[in-house]
Amino acid sequence: MDKYQKIDEVGRGSYGVVYKALNLHDGETVAIKKLYTRKYSVKECMNIRQINSLINLNNHANIVKLQEIINKQGIVFLLFEYMECSLYDRLINQTKPF
Numbered sequence: 001m002d003k004y005q006k007i008d009e010v011g012r013g014s015y016g017v018v019y020k021a022l023n024l025h026d027g028e029t030v031a032i033k034k035l036y037t038r039k040y041s042v043k044e045c046m047n048i049r050q051i052n053s054l055i056n057l058n059n060h061a062n063i064v065k066l067q068e069i070i071n072k073q074g075i076v077f078l079l080f081e082y083m084e085c086s087l088y089d090r091l092i093n094q095t096k097p098f
Helices: 042-046 049-056 087-092
Strands: 004-012 016-023 029-038 066-072 075-081
Touching (some): 042 066, 049 075
Antiparallel strands (some): 004 016, 016 029
16 A cells, blocks of 8 residues: 555545545546445455455446555455446436437
8 A cells, every 4th residue: 555645535435435646757637436344354355245246347448447455454455447427427417418
């Protein structure tokens, strides 16, 4: 997590909080989701339904890309490509048919 700098909190949900962050090595903007549940092993992380689904759908054109899973002292962070808005925001604020 040392190679990322948090910029802003993007949102909170039932399972975690999402931050906009900057990769200090290549300047890429990413989204980091910090999960509320604590997991201490790779096996425990892989049993989380969201992670399992994202891994299986990672090559789908309409699913945001999961770039990395970081487990730091039991706290799980999911790194995604950064999107300017959520699907919910897109549907609510649409000006033309989606």
